[in-house]
Amino acid sequence: MTNVAVISFPGSNCDRDIITAVNHITGTQPTQYWHKETSMEKHDLVILPGGFSFGDYLRCGAIAARSPIMDEVMEHVWRGGFVLGICNGFQILTEAGILPGTLMRNKQLQFVCRDVTLSLHHSQSNAILGQCDDNRQLVIPVAHNEGNYFADPDTLKKITDKEQIALTYTNTGAANYNPNGAINDIAGVTSDNGRVLGMMPHPERKAEAIHGGVDGHYLLTSIIEAAS
């Protein structure tokens, strides 16, 4: 059974949602860590949840990325461990330098909270998505003010060539299919070893039929299986 950890920072507000979603999949309770902790047991998958860590002060995720627990997360990454960062968790991973690029203010300067359609790419090149099917589109909500993915041209070329652009907003024909102006419609990227995924949409908010969809459950189940 996949052994999952969830890290909470002051201002994390999706930690309990992701714990519930994981619990429904694995039947076990993930281990929760507070940002000040300086040691972490070995886990298969570490999840950085959504929220507004440290009130988004300085830059989203900037202060959380320098928290004591992040040394442990970094060590887990070096060991080849699996990591999933959702929304603020994605912002923290880019601020920590674990994932390339950065998340800027939404292009239209508005907080956006709604379902988006996502396409999966290069699942077979990224171990964390190894159980996913690229042909499956996912409808999962976003809820953020800073989700506008940006990377300089060199980085963008590198992550394109290395097949790290694993999730994009699908051009459904709607004018606002890309909810935040992200470059190349990027919704999620992986690390160059394919074991860390950061994504702006919230799979834990589409994890049960009562949520109006289970595409998030599908994605989380696939990731948990890949990490086992």
Next chain:
Amino acid sequence: MLRVTITISLKEGVLDPEGQAIAHSLGNLGYHEASDIRTGRIISFTMDESNHARANQKVAKMCETLLVNTVIENYDIAIEDQAGDE
């Protein structure tokens, strides 16, 4: 004691939607002469240090490790003697 002022701005080529919104609003007010508006952030603090070169080195390190996201931001450091100091 030294007074440090760090000016953080978005790199050239990085879209500044906030700057664009401000430009639009200034235009609505009739200030059409203002264009290419860029926003940024100023961080200032007092530093217990007397040597400017050493201070500059330390502040640059602070910028690189926390205060600035060098993927999208540039920074400029200004250091002066704290007013009232000899």
